[in-house]
Amino acid sequence: MRYLFGEWVVYDPGYKHEIGRVTECSENSAFVCYHQGCTAASTPLEHLRPATDAEIASAPAGIGFHRFDEFCQKRDEECCYRCMAKAVVE
Numbered sequence: 001m002r003y004l005f006g007e008w009v010v011y012d013p014g015y016k017h018e019i020g021r022v023t024e025c026s027e028n029s030a031f032v033c034y035h036q037g038c039t040a041a042s043t044p045l046e047h048l049r050p051a052t053d054a055e056i057a058s059a060p061a062g063i064g065f066h067r068f069d070e071f072c073q074k075r076d077e078e079c080c081y082r083c084m085a086k087a088v089v090e
Contacts, residue, residue: 003050010049021063034063
């Protein structure tokens with residue numbers, strides 16, 4: 001299965017569940033934000049599944065920091081390093 005930018009997924013390797021949002025997807029893995037930081041973790045596709053509406057509703061606020069906001073520019077490390085929204089929080 002392929003996932004698109006911003007889609008909600010659940011990491012489910014069989015012993016735990018963690019909700020996140022996809023930043024990019026390749027043939028065998030996807031980069032997923034699971035926490036408030038901008039860093040996405042490479043996750044094998046076989047351990048991901050689409051999140052349910054109930055899981056999305058209960059997800060912690062701020063996953064991916066501003067990466068999924070409309071005003072986030074190119075969503076790359078160079079832009080994130082100078083992110084004005086990030087500077088306000090820090």
